[in-house]
Amino acid sequence: MSDGMLKVRGLKIGATVYPPGEKPHDIDIVHGVSFDLEQGKVLGLIGESGAGKSTIGLAAMAYGRGGVELTGGEVWVNGRDILQSSKGDLRSLRGGEVTYVSQSAAASFNPAKQIMEQVTEAAITHGKFSKAEAESRAVELFDKLGLPDPQNIGKRYPHQVSGGQLQRCMTALALCPEPDLVVFDEPTTALDVTTQIDVLMAIKDAIRETGVAALYITHDLAVVAQVSDDIMVLKMGEMVEYGTVDQIINAPKEEYTQALVSVRSIDHEEKAPAGVPVLKVENITARYKGTNFDVLKDINVELHAGQTLAVVGESGSGKSTLARVITGLLPQKGGNVHFAGRDLNPVMRTRPREDLRELQMIYQMADTAMNPRQTVGTIIGRPLEFYFGLRGAEKQKRIQELLDEIELGQGFQDRYPAELSGGQKQRVCIARALAAKPKLIICDEVTSALDPLVADGILKLLLDLQKREDVAYLFITHDLATVRAIADSIAVMYQGEVVRYGPKSEVLAPPFDDYTDLLLSSVPEMKLGWLESVIANRKMASAGN
Amino acid sequence: MMKNIPLTALVGLIITSLYFAAALLASWIAPYGMAEIVGDVWEPSSAEHLLGTDNIGRDLLTRMIYGGQTTIFIATMGTILSFVTGSSLGFLAAVLGGWADQLLSRTVDLIMAIPSLIMALVILAMVPVTVPVLILVMGFLDATRVFRLARSVAVDINVMDYVEAARLRGEGGAWVIFREILPNALSPLVAELGLRFIFMVLFISTLSFLGLGVQPPLADWGGIVKENKDGIVYGIGAALYPAIAIATLAISVNLVADWVLNRTTSLKGGRG
Numbered sequence: 001m002s003d004g005m006l007k008v009r010g011l012k013i014g015a016t017v018y019p020p021g022e023k024p025h026d027i028d029i030v031h032g033v034s035f036d037l038e039q040g041k042v043l044g045l046i047g048e049s050g051a052g053k054s055t056i057g058l059a060a061m062a063y064g065r066g067g068v069e070l071t072g073g074e075v076w077v078n079g080r081d082i083l084q085s086s087k088g089d090l091r092s093l094r095g096g097e098v099t100y101v102s103q104s105a106a107a108s109f110n111p112a113k114q115i116m117e118q119v120t121e122a123a124i125t126h127g128k129f130s131k132a133e134a135e136s137r138a139v140e141l142f143d144k145l146g147l148p149d150p151q152n153i154g155k156r157y158p159h160q161v162s163g164g165q166l167q168r169c170m171t172a173l174a175l176c177p178e179p180d181l182v183v184f185d186e187p188t189t190a191l192d193v194t195t196q197i198d199v200l201m202a203i204k205d206a207i208r209e210t211g212v213a214a215l216y217i218t219h220d221l222a223v224v225a226q227v228s229d230d231i232m233v234l235k236m237g238e239m240v241e242y243g244t245v246d247q248i249i250n251a252p253k254e255e256y257t258q259a260l261v262s263v264r265s266i267d268h269e270e271k272a273p274a275g276v277p278v279l280k281v282e283n284i285t286a287r288y289k290g291t292n293f294d295v296l297k298d299i300n301v302e303l304h305a306g307q308t309l310a311v312v313g314e315s316g317s318g319k320s321t322l323a324r325v326i327t328g329l330l331p332q333k334g335g336n337v338h339f340a341g342r343d344l345n346p347v348m349r350t351r352p353r354e355d356l357r358e359l360q361m362i363y364q365m366a367d368t369a370m371n372p373r374q375t376v377g378t379i380i381g382r383p384l385e386f387y388f389g390l391r392g393a394e395k396q397k398r399i400q401e402l403l404d405e406i407e408l409g410q411g412f413q414d415r416y417p418a419e420l421s422g423g424q425k426q427r428v429c430i431a432r433a434l435a436a437k438p439k440l441i442i443c444d445e446v447t448s449a450l451d452p453l454v455a456d457g458i459l460k461l462l463l464d465l466q467k468r469e470d471v472a473y474l475f476i477t478h479d480l481a482t483v484r485a486i487a488d489s490i491a492v493m494y495q496g497e498v499v500r501y502g503p504k505s506e507v508l509a510p511p512f513d514d515y516t517d518l519l520l521s522s523v524p525e526m527k528l529g530w531l532e533s534v535i536a537n538r539k540m541a542s543a544g545n
Numbered sequence: 546m547m548k549n550i551p552l553t554a555l556v557g558l559i560i561t562s563l564y565f566a567a568a569l570l571a572s573w574i575a576p577y578g579m580a581e582i583v584g585d586v587w588e589p590s591s592a593e594h595l596l597g598t599d600n601i602g603r604d605l606l607t608r609m610i611y612g613g614q615t616t617i618f619i620a621t622m623g624t625i626l627s628f629v630t631g632s633s634l635g636f637l638a639a640v641l642g643g644w645a646d647q648l649l650s651r652t653v654d655l656i657m658a659i660p661s662l663i664m665a666l667v668i669l670a671m672v673p674v675t676v677p678v679l680i681l682v683m684g685f686l687d688a689t690r691v692f693r694l695a696r697s698v699a700v701d702i703n704v705m706d707y708v709e710a711a712r713l714r715g716e717g718g719a720w721v722i723f724r725e726i727l728p729n730a731l732s733p734l735v736a737e738l739g740l741r742f743i744f745m746v747l748f749i750s751t752l753s754f755l756g757l758g759v760q761p762p763l764a765d766w767g768g769i770v771k772e773n774k775d776g777i778v779y780g781i782g783a784a785l786y787p788a789i790a791i792a793t794l795a796i797s798v799n800l801v802a803d804w805v806l807n808r809t810t811s812l813k814g815g816r817g
Contacts, residue, residue: 327713348713356715369706373728386714436714 005213006037012072030237042214044228048451052237053217057183061098096126099174103186105166109158115169116154123177141172145202164195168202184216192314193522221260222524225249226531233257263452270504271488278472279303284335286325295321297496306470310483313493319476323442357387360433364445366425370417377413383435402431423454442474480523492516557800564794568614577604579611580762587781600772612764620745626684631691636722639699653689661686669757698730739802743795
């Protein structure tokens with residue numbers, strides 16, 4: 001144990017909170033966490049948001065972000081306690097011995113400088129390499145990470161490479177000064193599933209070949225299972241379980257870990273289409289003002305009452321644009337939207353109130369979908385007042401009914417959105433949509449900003465409500481696991497076109513078209529060696545072609 | 546809420562309320578009549594005349610109190626006028642967008658291109674200078690600044706999902722402006738309110754000093770400086786009292802505005 005390169009003992013981290021209307025006070029956000037990491041090993045830190053995993057990751061550089069303070073314990077890096085180190089020592093440690101890969105490479109690169117300059121900067125300022133040496137090492141790393149044209153990609157600016165490539169450049173940046181430890185903070189969370197696979201494989205190979213130790217922070221257990229040797233499960237700043245990948249995935253001891261492992265296992269029986277469809281999208285073509293490029297090309301889909309149509313695709317595939325056309329925010333160039341037996345007017349402003357009422361929308365970011373200055377009661381009460389003219393006690397009663405339906409209960413009416421958790425916020429948004437008694441709710445990535453367990457709860461709630469209220473969902477998502485859990489029929493979109501459409505059982509059964517196959521095989525599975533088997537399959541497929 | 550009030554805000558609040566109270570109660574607390582000549586020219590301070598007398602022998606404390614009344618009244622009305630017009634037009638421009646926004650914004654740019662003091666001097670040279678005219682001229686000229694701020698804040702809020710949600714619900718423009726946008730634009734507007742009020746005080750004082758503002762015998766702080774400026778040559782400080790009054794009022798109003806700003810931002814959660 002003593003020759004471990006990173007040794008953390010009883011780490012305590014605190015912060016000062018400023019609750020409105022109360023005196024500021026200190027709280028502990030990490031309560032005495034201990035672990036060891038040896039050279040060449042990868043430790044996965046996993047937990048939901050607020051679990052303290054990023055905070056612990058940054059503590060390995062003796063850094064507290066925002067108002068966070070490292071209040072106790074020991075962090076030993078290469079045999080010295082860095083919490084006791086001088087500022088000068090820390091300077092040589094950060095970016096030299098320990099480096100960091102953040103979630104958003106796009107926000108971390110300076111857009112005005114070439115990639116090469118930024119990748120080599122730390123190595124040169126720390127005096128590890130000369131400029132020429134650092135650049136040749138960077139090219140070597142670009143090559144290892146599978147970036148195209150490794151000789152010249154460094155001459156590009158950050159906006160000239162894709163998101164996945166930029167994330168790999170950031171990994172190169174972290175590995176360039178030959179660090180002993182790299183902290184990966186959700187490096188693939190912001191990427192599409194198909195891109196995520198390549199980046200994961202690149203990171204895994206690079207870790208193995210350079211022999212660094214790594215902390216891999218993520219909320220996705222399936223991802224961490226692919227790259228780590230050990231896993232530590234965290235909850236509210238406390239360690240829940242700590243063991244090898246094999247033990248955590250296949251034999252989790254703690255209840256919380258078991259819940260994380262079995263997440264996304266909602267069973268949903270597919271319903272056969274019956275009767276007249278509530279929504280029928282016919283030959284929809286659309287483009288944004290001032291462009292001459294169709295973002296939607298000849299879209300045809302149907303949705304029956306009380307059922308769910310999942311629209312799946314990567315970012316930029318046009319799935320959110322389809323929602324904008326249906327809601328009338330973006331009038332279509334051609335085609336028709338039939339809704340509840342009538343043609344919808346393309347322009348939202350000219351639609352009768354009844355059309356607006358029956359077609360509700362739930363957004364991805366519940367944070368920005370609710371006015372921060374209105375109480376929950378006002379947010380849910382407004383549609384009641386607006387569509388049904390409910391007032392006073394009658395309105396209060398209905399608000400309480402709706403709150404009960406979304407499982408929030410008493411005492412939430414007078415709260416502001418800032419006083420709710422992420423899952424509760426999304427529930428309030430659902431209640432606001434339900435208040436209008438709609439026939440169709442468009443759900444735009446409603447679970448993708450939430451932690452897996454919370455997202456599961458939201459999906460279960462949506463399914464329950466569908467049974468009770470007979471409401472149809474148009475469910476936009478990039479997450480195929482969510483689709484399996486909720487859909488009756490599926491439309492797979494790629495570059496503005498529906499490439500595959502039908503009942504869930506057909507769409508998710510072979511034979512697949514190339515794109516659906518790629519999409520399906522890219523969803524991380526909670527088993528060891530999955531990443532290698534996918535990559536091996538792809539290599540075989542491309543060799544076969 | 547009141548028990549958490551910080552010391553700076555408390556000081557600001559006390560001084561500001563003193564000024565406003567003095568302005569409201571002027572006719573009761575002023576020791577003499579406003580235009581009453583009660584002594585010699587530029588008498589030093591004494592038990593009868595706490596601040597001495599002015600250039601024609603009127604009690605300076607009385608003049609200061611009545612002057613404060615005029616100055617604060619005009620500045621307050623002007624600020625209210627500029628905020629009501631400026632922010633409603635600014636919000637309207639942001640919500641309507643397109644040609645309406647262009648028309649309003651370019652008109653405002655045009656007015657702002659002319660220095661407001663010169664613009665005010667030109668207008669006031671043409672029309673009879675009365676208190677309502679002063680308020681209108683200053684209010685509308687200042688509304689351009691408020692318009693710019695309100696519009697830029699509202700443009701950001703207008704693209705939030707909750708505004709889109711309100712539109713999808715079928716809400717009209719009034720609901721969107723007053724219930725969705727206004728409450729969220731309040732913090733920057735309140736901060737600006739303190740600042741603009743002080744600019745109004747300075748503006749009216751400047752106009753009076755130049756002789757185009759409040760007309761004698763009515764007292765106002767700028768006018769008092771003008772009347773007594775010659776005394777400075779003889780070492781008489783009568784002209785300095787209005788300056789001190791303007792400075793302390795400016796600081797204390799902004800201390801209060803800062804505190805209000807802090808309080809309202811903490812209600813907003815993350816944003817702000």
